Amino acid sequence: MKLREHAYDWLAWILIGAVPLLIFWQNATSLSDQGVASGGPMSNAAAYPSIIAWILLALSLINALRIVAGQISQRSPLDPTATTRLALIATGLFVVYLLCLGWLGYYLTTPVLLAVLFAMLGLSPLAAIAGAIAATLLVAAVFEGLLNVVLPLGIFSFTLFG
Amino acid sequence: MFDLLLEGAPLYFSAASVLLTVLGIIGGLVIGVLPGLGPLMGIVLLLPVAFHLEPIPAMAMLIAVYVGGSAGGSISAILLRIPGTPLAAATLFDGYPLAQKGRSQDAIGLSITASSLGGLVAGIVLIFFSPVLADFALKFAPPEYAAMALLGLLTIAVVSEGSAIKGMLAGGLGLAVATVGTDEFTQAYRYTFGTINLTSGPNLVAVVVGLFALSELFVQVEGGNFRDRPQIQKLRISFRALRLIVNHRWNVVRSALLGTGLGAIPGAGGDVSAFVSYAVAKRLAAEEDGYGEGAEGGVVATEAANNGTCGGALIPTLSLGIPGDASTAVLLGALFLLGFFPGPELFQYHADVAGGIFLAYLASNVVLIVLGILLVPFFGTVLKVPKAWLLPLVLLLSTMGTYALQNSVFDLWVMLAFGCIGYVLRKASYPLAPIIIGMILGPVLENNFRRALLLSRDGPMIFLERPISATILAIAAVMLVYVTVTTLRPRKAR
Numbered sequence: 292m293k294l295r296e297h298a299y300d301w302l303a304w305i306l307i308g309a310v311p312l313l314i315f316w317q318n319a320t321s322l323s324d325q326g327v328a329s330g331g332p333m334s335n336a337a338a339y340p341s342i343i344a345w346i347l348l349a350l351s352l353i354n355a356l357r358i359v360a361g362q363i364s365q366r367s368p369l370d371p372t373a374t375t376r377l378a379l380i381a382t383g384l385f386v387v388y389l390l391c392l393g394w395l396g397y398y399l400t401t402p403v404l405l406a407v408l409f410a411m412l413g414l415s416p417l418a419a420i421a422g423a424i425a426a427t428l429l430v431a432a433v434f435e436g437l438l439n440v441v442l443p444l445g446i447f448s449f450t451l452f453g
Numbered sequence: 454m455f456d457l458l459l460e461g462a463p464l465y466f467s468a469a470s471v472l473l474t475v476l477g478i479i480g481g482l483v484i485g486v487l488p489g490l491g492p493l494m495g496i497v498l499l500l501p502v503a504f505h506l507e508p509i510p511a512m513a514m515l516i517a518v519y520v521g522g523s524a525g526g527s528i529s530a531i532l533l534r535i536p537g538t539p540l541a542a543a544t545l546f547d548g549y550p551l552a553q554k555g556r557s558q559d560a561i562g563l564s565i566t567a568s569s570l571g572g573l574v575a576g577i578v579l580i581f582f583s584p585v586l587a588d589f590a591l592k593f594a595p596p597e598y599a600a601m602a603l604l605g606l607l608t609i610a611v612v613s614e615g616s617a618i619k620g621m622l623a624g625g626l627g628l629a630v631a632t633v634g635t636d637e638f639t640q641a642y643r644y645t646f647g648t649i650n651l652t653s654g655p656n657l658v659a660v661v662v663g664l665f666a667l668s669e670l671f672v673q674v675e676g677g678n679f680r681d682r683p684q685i686q687k688l689r690i691s692f693r694a695l696r697l698i699v700n701h702r703w704n705v706v707r708s709a710l711l712g713t714g715l716g717a718i719p720g721a722g723g724d725v726s727a728f729v730s731y732a733v734a735k736r737l738a739a740e741e742d743g744y745g746e747g748a749e750g751g752v753v754a755t756e757a758a759n760n761g762t763c764g765g766a767l768i769p770t771l772s773l774g775i776p777g778d779a780s781t782a783v784l785l786g787a788l789f790l791l792g793f794f795p796g797p798e799l800f801q802y803h804a805d806v807a808g809g810i811f812l813a814y815l816a817s818n819v820v821l822i823v824l825g826i827l828l829v830p831f832f833g834t835v836l837k838v839p840k841a842w843l844l845p846l847v848l849l850l851s852t853m854g855t856y857a858l859q860n861s862v863f864d865l866w867v868m869l870a871f872g873c874i875g876y877v878l879r880k881a882s883y884p885l886a887p888i889i890i891g892m893i894l895g896p897v898l899e900n901n902f903r904r905a906l907l908l909s910r911d912g913p914m915i916f917l918e919r920p921i922s923a924t925i926l927a928i929a930a931v932m933l934v935y936v937t938v939t940t941l942r943p944r945k946a947r
Contacts (some may be wrong), residue, residue, distance in 0.1 A: 307626055
């Protein structure tokens, strides 16, 4: 199966292959319940997505056969680099940031995220903290001050330029 | 041709539009200079800002970023032998050797001047051909629009880098994502999984930022070297290139026209046109010109072609609503979200907007030549900014830009999800542009497909009974046969 050699190809195959299955499942449940999974072009909201799903399924099948038959010349092994771990930690940190953003607000969460990221990428603690505060304020000034966007306020309803 | 420009002049010539053109060119050049970023990233990052502006200043800014970003990639190719964008890959052949001969300023000056002039030539073609093509598209009814959307998507999927199957899978994924939300005909909720956040479908900007910006950040972090500062020779402002370019005038025109023609084919892209133009220029040049060893003509050919591609890619985008590449797909999306629908209606009912966009494109290329030369020393400084500073800042801009569109944290989760999907697809060598183009063309394809079936008394035969849609579908079929044959061929060869 060349699982290791084409690891990302298989991951992508699973990701894309799941889409038609989701479409068929939803057509049979949610769309049927709403009464829009049958009839003519006006009343059938499931027909067009079904065509797309069948095409995706057929192409996914061809692609799987190509991987198995070794017709894909470019390998895609997982092969982590020295900094892949760092990228994963940064992604995890970003997930935590998104979880806290609505709750604690932009001004409390953003400088912390940026300072940690700057430090993780090799800047000195002082530069990381100063850079994080400056970038937070600059972006807030542009979005709140110039574009009238309300950045996440959080439970403290705190804003500087709004 | 001139009517459109005259109608667009009052809209474009405002302080805001001109200022944003200047800022857009500076921003585009800077983002183009930085390896790994590029015009698409620039457009993506500024998209949320654009939605808070009036339509023409917003489009002027985005088009300027597109033009500046396409030209900026050559500077790092010339100075560091690292193309800032894939568009500038062919500039390495002669740009870097020319810089190694101590002529960095000439190389950068020539690349900027050729880009600008190439863009202007393409602009003239764009202004001339877009209304003609849009006029022809007035004959289109739902079957033709559906066929055209299908052909556009298929072309992009097939011509994009990587395998055609992967391109088509990516396009199909985009079409599938576009079906999420409220169905226009029945008002039913499709694939929303009970969340109110998806009733209008996933936010296009969140998907674009996720797929392109976030996945790129992940790749950049994996690349390491966060504190590297490259050694760059001191650069000065020099206008000598304006004199040198005169010797290459026919090269500029030829390469720009080649770039424009290839750019107008959805999916062909600036990198393809730059390589083709380089090959043509080299073949036509005398041996003593020294192509590959620092020939001025090599730099001129590639840069005139890749900026010509920008104008070329705008032709199908504006006249038919079929984007020529990923950047124009995002520009098309921006135009949609600003309330205008590219295609014949744009020229028929909003001629002033079409004219304003043309003027923005021409003005961007004029501003490029001035700022590109004046800011040469600044680019050297930009190239020395370490990734440790850059990457978190791009993340912050991507995040707040996406949030600002609808004040929605849900959009940020969509962005993150598509960032992960984009990363996996990149690693598996899938082209990402067809996903976005599928998302943009999806509603056009579905609505016209269903309308055509409603009009038809003969089911799907309506697509074959009408000459224009039958011809378009025949071209699509030929393309599919070609792809099938070329996909099977390597195995036989082995």
